Structures are given as structure tokens and as C-alpha cells.
Amino acid sequence: xxxxxxxxxxxxxxxxxxxxxxxxxxxxxxxxxxxxxxxxxxxxxxxxxxxxxxxxxxxxxxxxxxxxxxxxxxxxxxxxxxxxxxxxxxxxxxxxxxxxxxxxxxxxxxxxxxxxxxxxxxxxxxxxxxxxxxxxxxxxxxxxxxxxxxxxxxxxxxxxxxxxxxxxxxxxxxxxxxxxxxxxxxxxxxxxxxxxxxxxxxxxxxxxxxxxxxxxxxxxxxxxxxxxxxxxxxxxxxxxxxxxxxxxxxxxxxxxxxxxxxxxxxxxxxxxxxxxxxxxxxxxxxxxxxxxxxxxxxxxxxxxxxxxxxxxxxxxxxxxxxxxxxxxxxxxxxxxxxxxxxxxxxxxxxxxxxx
Amino acid sequence: xxxxxxxxxxxxxxxxxxxxxxxxxxxxxxxxxxxxxxxxxxxxxxxxxxxxxxxxxxxxxxxxxxxxxxxxxxxxxxxxxxxxxxxxxxxxxxxxxxxxxxxxxxxxxxxxxxxxxxxxxxxxxxxxxxxxxxxxxxxxxxxxxxxxxxxxxxxxxxxxxxxxxxxxxxxxxxxxxxxxxxxxxxxxxxxxxxxxxxxxxxxxxxxxxxxxxxxxxxxxxxxxxxxxxxxxxxxxxxxxxxxxxxxxxxxxxxxxxxxxxxxxxxxxxxxxxxxxxxxxxxxxxxxxxxxxxxxxxxxxxxxxxxxx
Numbered sequence: 115x116x117x118x119x120x121x122x123x124x125x126x127x128x129x130x131x132x133x134x135x136x137x138x139x140x141x142x143x144x145x146x147x148x149x150x151x152x153x154x155x156x157x158x159x160x161x162x163x164x165x166x167x168x169x170x171x172x173x174x175x176x177x178x179x180x181x182x183x184x185x186x187x188x189x190x191x192x193x194x195x196x197x198x199x200x201x202x203x204x205x206x207x208x209x210x211x212x213x214x215x216x217x218x219x220x221x222x223x224x225x226x227x228x229x230x231x232x233x234x235x236x237x238x239x240x241x242x243x244x245x246x247x248x249x250x251x252x253x254x255x256x257x258x259x260x261x262x263x264x265x266x267x268x269x270x271x272x273x274x275x276x277x278x279x280x281x282x283x284x285x286x287x288x289x290x291x292x293x294x295x296x297x298x299x300x301x302x303x304x305x306x307x308x309x310x311x312x313x314x315x316x317x318x319x320x321x322x323x324x325x326x327x328x329x330x331x332x333x334x335x336x337x338x339x340x341x342x343x344x345x346x347x348x349x350x351x352x353x354x355x356x357x358x359x360x361x362x363x364x365x366x367x368x369x370x371x372x373x374x375x376x377x378x379x380x381x382x383x384x385x386x387x388x389x390x391x392x393x394x395x396x397x398x399x400x401x402x403x404x405x406x407x408x409x410x411x412x413x414x415x416x417x418x419x420x421x422x423x424x425x426x427x428x429x430x431x432x433x434x435x436x437x438x439x440x441x442x443x444x445x446x447x448x449x450x451x452x453x454x455x456x457x458x459x460x461x462x463x464x465x466x467x468x469x
Numbered sequence: 470x471x472x473x474x475x476x477x478x479x480x481x482x483x484x485x486x487x488x489x490x491x492x493x494x495x496x497x498x499x500x501x502x503x504x505x506x507x508x509x510x511x512x513x514x515x516x517x518x519x520x521x522x523x524x525x526x527x528x529x530x531x532x533x534x535x536x537x538x539x540x541x542x543x544x545x546x547x548x549x550x551x552x553x554x555x556x557x558x559x560x561x562x563x564x565x566x567x568x569x570x571x572x573x574x575x576x577x578x579x580x581x582x583x584x585x586x587x588x589x590x591x592x593x594x595x596x597x598x599x600x601x602x603x604x605x606x607x608x609x610x611x612x613x614x615x616x617x618x619x620x621x622x623x624x625x626x627x628x629x630x631x632x633x634x635x636x637x638x639x640x641x642x643x644x645x646x647x648x649x650x651x652x653x654x655x656x657x658x659x660x661x662x663x664x665x666x667x668x669x670x671x672x673x674x675x676x677x678x679x680x681x682x683x684x685x686x687x688x689x690x691x692x693x694x695x696x697x698x699x700x701x702x703x704x705x706x707x708x709x710x711x712x713x714x715x716x717x718x719x720x721x722x723x724x725x726x727x728x729x730x731x732x733x734x735x736x737x738x739x740x741x742x743x744x745x746x747x748x749x750x751x752x753x754x755x756x757x758x759x760x761x762x763x764x765x766x767x768x769x770x771x772x773x774x775x776x777x
Contacts, residue, residue, distance in 0.1 A: 166673050187679035199670035203692040203776075212688075213678035260674075 116267035116300035117142045123172035133324040145301045147315035154321040156304045192261035193270040198253045200245040207241040210263045231263045251282045271303040342463040345392045353392045354430045360387045379452020382468045388460040395433035397454035404449030521749035540750040553734035563645045572656020580664045593654040605718020608647045637727035663697040699770035
């Protein structure tokens, strides 16, 4: 049983509190990504699961055993580090065999396990090389091999792909996903890259300043962000935001400079409430009627085109499929479906649902 | 095609001129350093080699007559020369391993987190900043057989009294102790820096892999330190071969010739006995031996670095 249950975990260094009560239940076999900006506590949480950091308050359970005071080696976990943390003086084979040797497994069994993992990761030709004779991607694979060979209950990944170049990162990403589908081991994966989190995980935990902002399936976070932080963090290019007050007839928004914008479908909050509406760039469409915006920059990528526009001094990004004949300097009209317009309370940052 | 033919010679000429100017400016920039090195390094070595093959006129301090290997033969037939080489060898064999083990051991201990280690670290620097002659003098006072502190302490636990500087065997051990007191902090300093520079996540990986204190030390820390241990050894070796000051201040080579290390002997022969030519021959022999052994050590170091 490789379920991980994090219950009200807090962490402080002296008087400095860095984690303020985090609870996440991870069922056996799930791939969970912890994502958030630097310093949000995601790595600290992972290191607490690994046993490399003390838990100040709360409990962490693996299976149904509280592991707060269990030594890292007895937690039945394996960790892949950002800088790989390979033993530089040992060959690939010895790197992978080290943990098994310490567990006093018979040499034949060790060799068998190392071989089969090396086969899975296509590491066989590299088994006798030292880490420094390997490329970044190969080292990454060895680090994963070292984790897999132990057949642990839980894999912990600490930003494992962030040292690879962009192309390799995408390749390793799909290899990782395939690996998880094959092994089915519970995985906790820390990353600051929301694309990585979205593509890899069954469930994504968005963290910010030592708190969990939202937990959900990747598309849930994309479709229904609980608050402004998640709305801004998930999605690339990021969501557009407009702050204002709800108009008397609740059909639109009065911007701080007095401009009144009609919002398709209306704003479902009481009149006068300060709200922030959010619209993803890809949900804008160019129409004959709608908000008049001035085109400032056009960035084509082939499959899609990003258009930066100005609306009364604010920048709105619009992403459209395919190409466009629109030129910088032109004024176009943009609009969005009511379902794709998110409304948040500006003061609390929380989502306001359509009633 | 034609364009290329017309262009090429001109282009080559400009590049050729540029290259000559480049070479000149390179040498111009290197000249001051090169001249300085020639004056302070190459010339003394050349001078030493020259007088080792000659008779020296003490009035003008110049080589007067070429005598071939005569000076070398004199030295090789001198029993005191071989004795000094042996003394130096014993000193090196005792002091170097001791300083390496102590230096790295202490570094390992004060690298662990405990209160007051900052103070201990600072205290360890003191021996290094004391002038060697002062250190020799202070130790001579502490080790004095009649009123020295060390014999007093030894007496408290019922040992001694020892004639630290008068007994031929003890005198060598005394020199090794003083030298170790002085140079272990240097090794500790390098070792501490090395320990701090070791990648932290490798040790965390070992912890998760299930390595206990001893396995971590034996399978991770020590192999990772091997290149630094080897390099420190070479640096320390080069320093120890030159050892002279401590022996001069503490025992002045005695009792008898028991602590007359080779440098001290050369110094005595040259400046007390005024046998400059023979001393020069000895210096050349020591230089050659040192260079050969250093080359061997460096080679070993490189090999170790390749292995780890």
C-alpha cells in the first residue's frame, strides 16, 4: 500500500513559519504534482515526506503508518534529485546497486534487478560508465533507475527535469509518464513548471506561500480555478485580468478610470462589488462586435497566433488558432463566451460562481 | 573564382602583418614577468648549478675553476650527508601521514554541527600564524627537561621525566610533534573547505538509500575526498621537504646529528663551514630527488583523480 496521507503539516525554522497546515491525501498509485512559485514550500513538503526535513507539526502517513519519526531509509521511498545526486565515483551499475547492497540482497538478485531496470530505461550500454561520462539526459535516467531498482512504495521527484534542455525535457516528460503507467507506483512530483504538472499528473496541488491553494485534476484547475492565484498560475500564456466594480444593472464592469465594459453574460455579483474578471487568451475570439482593442504586437508560431492588444491602457493577450490578417495599429473587436469568463472577488481573491 | 584570386594575397598579407604584431605584443606583455622570473628564479638555480661544478672564490663569490664532479664526489663520500638524508626521510615518513590523518580527522569532526565549533576552528589557525622560530623557542621552553611544562604534566600522571630534546630518538619525535602542531591546521583548513564543498544532495541520496554513518564515510565521503587528499599531500610534501626552521630553533640539528635534516645540514655547511661549492652540489642533488619524487606523487594524484 503506497498511499500518502499528509495531515495538517506545519513547518517552521525557529520563529519563521514556512508552512501553515497542509493536508493532502494521495491514494495508492496516483501521480501527484506539487506546483507553485519558488519558496512556496513544495520542495520542503517533499523533503518532509522523504525524511530529510523535520515535521514541526502534523502527521505524514505512508500506507497506514505514521512516518514522522521513521528514518528515511525505513520509509520505503525513493527520491530523484534535481541535480541527480549520483555517486560520482561509482559506475552506473554501482549507483543503482548501492541501496540494494546496503539491504544485503544476494548479488545475483541485485544483478538481476539492475539489469531489468537498465533494460526499461535503455541504460544497458552505460552500466560501466561513471556519471561524468554521461550526458544530462543519461544522468537523469540513471537517477531514475536508482529509484526504480529499489521498488519502493512511493517515488519522490524534486524538479527532476529542470536541468535539461527544452527538447530533452519534453522527451523525458513523456518517458516519465509512460514509466508511471507501467509501474503504477505512487508518485509525488515537485515542479515549478505548470505545463509539466498538467501533462504528467493525475492530480495537481497548487501551493503558494506555504499553503495549498487548490487540489484538482489538471483540467479542473484550468476550467474552474478556485481563486486568483490559481487562475494566474495555471495556463500559458497566462489569463487576462480586468479589475472593476459591478455596474448597477450587473451587465458589466466599471473600470477604475470610469470606462464601462459590457461583460458577455453579465457579472453575477451584487452591484458595486469590486471584482476581477479573468479571461484566458485562447478564449477570446475576434468578432464584429465586442470590446474595441488596439493591436500592438502580433506573434505567430505557425499553429497559433498571439496578439497583444491594448484596452484603455491595459494589455490584453489574445490567442487564436491559425493565422490572421490583422496588422499592428488596427482596432479589432474581441469577445468571449459567458462560460469562459471567470469572476473573482477582488478583496478575497475567491471565485464567485454563477448562481 | 577570379575575385577570390585577387582578394586572397592581400588578405593574407594583412593577416600576416597582424600576426607578427600580435606575436610582438604578446612577448611585450610577457616580458616583465619573464624577466622577473629569470632574475629571481632561474638565475639562482643556474648560479647554484654553476658553483656546484666549480671552485668558489670566497673573495668575489664567483666560480673560478671548473672541477667537474669533484664536489659531488666529496659530498657522496661524506657520511654526514647520507645521515641528513636519512633523518629527513624519517621525519617525512613520520610527519606527513600523521598530519594528513590528523588534519582530515579534525576537519571531519569539526564539520559536524555542534556548539562552539566556530571557536575551535579559529583556535586551530593560531599555530599557523606563529613564526616558526618563535614556535621552536616556545616548544623548547615547554619541553625543557628540568623546568618545562610538559615534563611537569607528565610527572603529575607518574611519567617521565623525559629528555625531549637531548635523547636522540626522542628529539626526532619532538621535531615531528612540533611540526605537526604547526602544520596540521593547514591540512585541517583545506580539508574543511573540501568537506563543505561536497554536494549535499549526494549525502541525502545515501541517507535515503540506507547508508549509516560508517558506510557514508567509507563509501561516499572518503572516495569523494581522495583527489583533495592527494593534492593536499603533494602541497604538504613540498613544504615538508624544505623544513628547516623548526629544527634550527628547537634542536639545532642535535643531539649529535639526530635531527639534522638535509636543509639544515646544507645551511650549516655553507654558512658556518663556508663550503659553498659542496653545499651547492648537495642542493642540486636534493633538488633532483625532490623533483623526481614530486613527479611520482603528481602522477599518482592524477591516477587517483581518474579513479574517483
